[in-house]
Amino acid sequence: MERELLLLGLLRQMDMHGYRLAEFIERDLTICTDLKKSTAYFLLDKMVKQGWITQHQEQEGNRPLRRVYRITPEGEVQFQQSLRENLSRHTSATFVGDIGLSFVDALAPDEAIALLRQRRAALAEDLAAARVVPKHEGAWQLLIEHRVVHLEAELHWLDEVLARLAGGN
Amino acid sequence: MERELLLLGLLRQMDMHGYRLAEFIERDLTICTDLKKSTAYFLLDKMVKQGWITQHQEQEGNRPLRRVYRITPEGEVQFQQSLRENLSRHTSATFVGDIGLSFVDALAPDEAIALLRQRRAALAEDLAAARVVPKHEGAWQLLIEHRVVHLEAELHWLDEVLARLAGGN
DNA sequence: TTATGATTAGTCAATCCTGACTAATGGAGG
DNA sequence: CCTCCATTAGTCAGGATTGACTAATCATAA
Incomplete structure (x- = not known):
């Protein structure tokens, strides 16, 4: 659930399109995850199906269509739950x-x-x-x-x- | 390649059947990997196909058949290579x-x-x-x-x- | 003797993950 | 104004991973 928690937490702060989300995670969040772009899209699709987020198209100028994601109330419930779970448990890192x-x-x-x-x-x-x-x-x-x-x-x-x-x- | 390195390194010390290998990894090697039993079997099969290890059946008393794995010379080459690679690189852990x-x-x-x-x-x-x-x-x-x-x-x-x-x- | 449960060994369908790809746009330099 | 290349956005086939399962054997205890 940790990857989903991360995506929900970011979408909670502001609506975002998939590419921006993935770029941010890959560039700035290497401390806590190694989530790749295509995995982010996969998880976002899954969360749409589960009703945790909604997705709508957006276009800026002539740039390619974007899928912008927004968290739903059910997504917020899930976020709160996963957050508590994550904060209270200790998960030891593995050292390859x-x-x-x-x-x-x-x-x-x-x-x-x-x-x-x-x-x-x-x-x-x-x-x-x-x-x-x-x-x-x-x-x-x-x-x-x-x-x-x-x-x-x-x-x-x-x-x-x-x-x-x-x-x- | 790290998971393969681990399996090769263990088989290098002695021939082993899949179950024993997986059990050892899951119980004693949680510091460096979170490889599960079914993943171990998958990787062992793949390495057999690649010619890095061989597999032969063995039976002890009336116990169920076991697939015992043994490293090949090609497997040893691969091990040496992966080991040097692993020792020389630093891979930072991720903290979920x-x-x-x-x-x-x-x-x-x-x-x-x-x-x-x-x-x-x-x-x-x-x-x-x-x-x-x-x-x-x-x-x-x-x-x-x-x-x-x-x-x-x-x-x-x-x-x-x-x-x-x-x-x- | 015969449940009962633990251990041993492995399988498989479902899911997860990603490298490599497409395809469009904007900008810099000639 | 045209070519080339970096950037933006997303797709997808194929490989990796695993939870939940089967199925046999052994121990032990009633």
């Missing part, structure tokens, strides 16, 4: 990078260290980028700080891993 | 819990705090469980420590969020 790490013994220590140093560089770059994001208003600021906190913890941990590999297991 | 948090303003502060305290309790419980896991040999120990480090960071951050909400934004 740990899959490789769990087989690190398959490689010579030197090569493993070299590869993990590349990972470290990429991580450090992400962290630098996250630190530079300008202050936002309200709850969005929390997400930005969350990202920084998380990336810092990752960096420290990865350094610890590297130190341990360098020191022979 | 942040979706709700981004709409926390939709609720009265008191209710938001109450809900997030439930989340905190669940998180603290997960952390306590992670701390209690006995020491493992080799790289698996790294994953356990990663989980603890991550959950600790989450707990601190959530306390900070709660403090800020309690103090009026």
Whole structure:
């Protein structure tokens, strides 16, 4: 339900057409989801069928037709429910990078260290980028700080891993 | 490719039948993946078709037939490649819990705090469980420590969020 | 002996997700 | 004024994922 919660929450703030919605999610909401454009359209269609949102055509100048979505009262009920559910539960993140790490013994220590140093560089770059994001208003600021906190913890941990590999297991 | 890497890496350590593989992943590898049993079978079939693994029937006593999988030389090549790829790249985790948090303003502060305290309790419980896991040999120990480090960071951050909400934004 | 329930092993239809595509417009440069 | 290319908006076939199911065996306990 999380993806639907996200779409409902955004539509709750203002009516939006699919493309704008998807673009915003893909560009600015990578912290909490990896929803793609075509998935967004799929979910929006589904929510129309469920009566959580309505859809109407709109045209601006000669630009292509847009499908603009608006949340319904039933959608608002669903939003309230999903929001409470989401806030009260803890869902632990999964770390795909740990899959490789769990087989690190398959490689010579030197090569493993070299590869993990590349990972470290990429991580450090992400962290630098996250630190530079300008202050936002309200709850969005929390997400930005969350990202920084998380990336810092990752960096420290990865350094610890590297130190341990360098020191022979 | 990460799910395939995981399956190849496990089969590389020993031949295994689908059920055992899936059970192990679902019980012990929640840190790095959320692969389900039926998905495991799907991927194993696909890898058989690709020639990365072979499959043969086996029967123990009167127990139902098992499909036992074994990695091939081509599978080993694929494993080596995916492993290097995985170790060298950084893939940031996504936090579904942040979706709700981004709409926390939709609720009265008191209710938001109450809900997030439930989340905190669940998180603290997960952390306590992670701390209690006995020491493992080799790289698996790294994953356990990663989980603890991550959950600790989450707990601190959530306390900070709660403090800020309690103090009026 | 014979319910009862837990464990083992795998299947499948329904749903979800996405990469690659179409197709139109606006603007910059020649 | 014409070509080229980035941007906007959305579509779709095909692959990925899973919840709910079957069906056999084993344990155990009445």
